[in-house]
Amino acid sequence: MKATANNKTLDDFGEAGIIQLIQGNVSQKLPPYVKKGIGDDCAVLAEAGWDKTLLVTTDTMIEGIHFTDQTLSPEALGWKALAVNISDIAAMGGTPRTAFLSIGIKPETEVSFLESFMAGFNTLAEKTGIALAGGDTVESPTSAIITITLLGDCLPEHVVYRSGARVGDDLWVTGPLGDAAAGLFLLQNKQAPPPSGYESLVRAHQEPMPPLDVGKALGESGLAHAMIDISDGIAKDLGHICEQSGTGALLQATSIPMSDKLQRLAAEVEKSPLDWALHGGEDYELLFTASSADEEKIVTLTSKISGTPVAKIGTIIHEDGIWLETEKGKERLGSGGYVHFSS
Numbered sequence: 001m002k003a004t005a006n007n008k009t010l011d012d013f014g015e016a017g018i019i020q021l022i023q024g025n026v027s028q029k030l031p032p033y034v035k036k037g038i039g040d041d042c043a044v045l046a047e048a049g050w051d052k053t054l055l056v057t058t059d060t061m062i063e064g065i066h067f068t069d070q071t072l073s074p075e076a077l078g079w080k081a082l083a084v085n086i087s088d089i090a091a092m093g094g095t096p097r098t099a100f101l102s103i104g105i106k107p108e109t110e111v112s113f114l115e116s117f118m119a120g121f122n123t124l125a126e127k128t129g130i131a132l133a134g135g136d137t138v139e140s141p142t143s144a145i146i147t148i149t150l151l152g153d154c155l156p157e158h159v160v161y162r163s164g165a166r167v168g169d170d171l172w173v174t175g176p177l178g179d180a181a182a183g184l185f186l187l188q189n190k191q192a193p194p195p196s197g198y199e200s201l202v203r204a205h206q207e208p209m210p211p212l213d214v215g216k217a218l219g220e221s222g223l224a225h226a227m228i229d230i231s232d233g234i235a236k237d238l239g240h241i242c243e244q245s246g247t248g249a250l251l252q253a254t255s256i257p258m259s260d261k262l263q264r265l266a267a268e269v270e271k272s273p274l275d276w277a278l279h280g281g282e283d284y285e286l287l288f289t290a291s292s293a294d295e296e297k298i299v300t301l302t303s304k305i306s307g308t309p310v311a312k313i314g315t316i317i318h319e320d321g322i323w324l325e326t327e328k329g330k331e332r333l334g335s336g337g338y339v340h341f342s343s
């Protein structure tokens, strides 16, 4: 091992530190067919002679961290475990094709759990044209662990990376933000009077549907300069675009799209809807940048895709950091999103 950290534990490092440690311990010489390795939503692979590039992503969901039996039914878990991977393919502008499913599970788990899990998985796989082509099953002593690896493809000239943002670009986002975090709040606070009419918030947490068609259309049109999916909260995910592009960003608080339901619930339970929208995470919407000259083209292109509104929420700037403009002025946003390995 090259990198050592005597007496340190992984929670001193944080997720970004752990990724750095892993990168520091692998050969930095990538073979020529790896067009993009660690550091984007998918790895991008291309051999000479291939028409299309291969996109590869993998995501793990662990019981007690990403879900409990209170927050996700087995069926919703099957859907969501696949959806979070589809979201990464969408963020590159690609088309998902083939999935590999690895499950670690306690032996005393009821068979119906796995049947329901597969029903949820299959529903989304059929909707999106994904074939399950392999995987692994292992015994887990304590909690369920689901890892999905998803392969997709894209023409090389249509792949959208995190690193392409340019100063002056508009910042765009699909869908309303914060619904999934509000849904999780409802699921975790069932002792409160059960509020009716908030099913869409719970559904946003349990069964996200990544805007694949928008991601693909943006890639094909060449309009998006940089793109990422919103998994950890927009403040943190926008940070990744800025880091990779060597820019900062200025968000307009009044432009962040939020659903009426989110705002109504936030008022009822005295939470900040904007906090949920900026930091909640798990929206699995797309955040992208495009030339300000292409505003009309973006609106025209995305309006043809039903059910996916887009909103212009800010600008890519030269100055470092992620900034939020509110009626009170400009404040620097902490990353604030979900951070793995932090106690």
Ligand SMILES: [Mg+2]
Residues within 6 Å of the ligand: 041, 087, 088, 091, 228, 229, 231
């Ligand atoms: Mg991602």
